Amino acid sequence: MNDSYEVTIGIPVYNVKDRIRATLDSALSQTFGSIEFLICDDCGTDGSIDIVREYQQNHVRGKDIHVVSQPHNMGIGAARNRMMAEAKGRFFYSLDADDAIYPNTIELLYNAAKEHNAELVYGSRRHSINGDGTSGARVYIYPFRVFTGPDEYAWYAFHGGIQVQNWNYLLLVDVIRRNQLKVANVGHGYGEDFTFTVDLPTYVRRVVLLPDITYEYFIDEEVFHGKRSNKPLSRKQMDLAIQAIDEKKRRKGLHRRPWYAIRCATLMMYDYSFAREILMRQGQADPPYTDREIRDIMRHPMTLMQILGSNEVRLKNLYYWLLGVLPPKLSVMVMRKVMRIGVS
Numbered sequence: 001m002n003d004s005y006e007v008t009i010g011i012p013v014y015n016v017k018d019r020i021r022a023t024l025d026s027a028l029s030q031t032f033g034s035i036e037f038l039i040c041d042d043c044g045t046d047g048s049i050d051i052v053r054e055y056q057q058n059h060v061r062g063k064d065i066h067v068v069s070q071p072h073n074m075g076i077g078a079a080r081n082r083m084m085a086e087a088k089g090r091f092f093y094s095l096d097a098d099d100a101i102y103p104n105t106i107e108l109l110y111n112a113a114k115e116h117n118a119e120l121v122y123g124s125r126r127h128s129i130n131g132d133g134t135s136g137a138r139v140y141i142y143p144f145r146v147f148t149g150p151d152e153y154a155w156y157a158f159h160g161g162i163q164v165q166n167w168n169y170l171l172l173v174d175v176i177r178r179n180q181l182k183v184a185n186v187g188h189g190y191g192e193d194f195t196f197t198v199d200l201p202t203y204v205r206r207v208v209l210l211p212d213i214t215y216e217y218f219i220d221e222e223v224f225h226g227k228r229s230n231k232p233l234s235r236k237q238m239d240l241a242i243q244a245i246d247e248k249k250r251r252k253g254l255h256r257r258p259w260y261a262i263r264c265a266t267l268m269m270y271d272y273s274f275a276r277e278i279l280m281r282q283g284q285a286d287p288p289y290t291d292r293e294i295r296d297i298m299r300h301p302m303t304l305m306q307i308l309g310s311n312e313v314r315l316k317n318l319y320y321w322l323l324g325v326l327p328p329k330l331s332v333m334v335m336r337k338v339m340r341i342g343v344s
Helices: 020-028 048-058 076-086 105-116 152-160 173-178 235-249 260-280 291-297 304-308 314-325 328-339
Strands: 005-013 035-041 065-069 089-094 120-128 138-140 145-147 169-172 207-218
Touching (some): 005 020, 005 076, 005 105, 020 035, 020 048, 035 048, 065 076, 076 089, 076 173, 089 173, 105 169, 105 207, 145 152, 152 260, 169 173, 260 291, 291 328, 304 314, 314 328
Parallel strands (some): 035 065, 120 207
Antiparallel strands (some): 120 138, 120 169, 145 207
16 A cells, blocks of 8 residues: 555545546546545545445556545545545546546646645636536636745735635645644535635745636536535535634734735625525524624724725725624614625
8 A cells, every 4th residue: 555645636525426436537537646635534425435345446546545444424525635634646636426537537636736846736627517518518717826935925815816615726745734724514504615715825935826617516407507505504504614714803813914915805795695695595594693692703904094004905904893893683673785685
């Protein structure tokens, strides 16, 4: 058994029996040689992990498939953290168990990392309903860019739009472990990916963006067409998501960085979306959120003087700040008015 690899591909597995073969086939067909295929068994009930064991026994690269098992179902955030902690590769690449990558994905990303001494390399991606690149496909292409200066990539990321998704990038494992980076285990639909990716630009300096499409994201048809799930609002998961963003807002030592104000606005945008979700689905949470609790979601990490002294997204931050200091009933009333949400 190989004790070290250049790359670890981490795949969290939970009830994906219908998709896992295609995902494994795409991972195991990589043209790059030194890859650990690290599978996290999150205790599903549909036999997905039995398929992984089959590949482990029969595939030509089966000796490089390693399985770690959670003690019980713990969620995708905990699964990602487990894989990042146990990866044997110098670089880590996350692949969801119902998606696919192209045969040269790892080779492209790794070669770019080596050529530019990069800590982080992003590939471009395609979102499609059937995962075949044609049905309702949306393509997200990065310009080719190499970042090496201090704050250069963070400035670009916070201004140009952070990739929220927690996959399709090659990341130096040392960056993860040196900074003790973790994904908040808040569940799908509650900003789980964002809790990791929002601060990733602040920990790296040497970054490459590639225009090559390296990832096929299989997206549910209802999500693709903007339809909302009818699943009731989970108070527990929403509280965990709000707490995760609060921890990001309390992070110290960033206020002098040139991108600080727009990072704060990005965090507040997520809080605002949480407040909107609560107001739109009033009464579904148990117990229901009070006006004060909703207002307190909008507590801003910047002071009024910091906001007024910044040239970045000043009006947006000022609006969020006001929502966090107004009396609870007035704050909620303003949000309802701006969001055009009536009282249910």
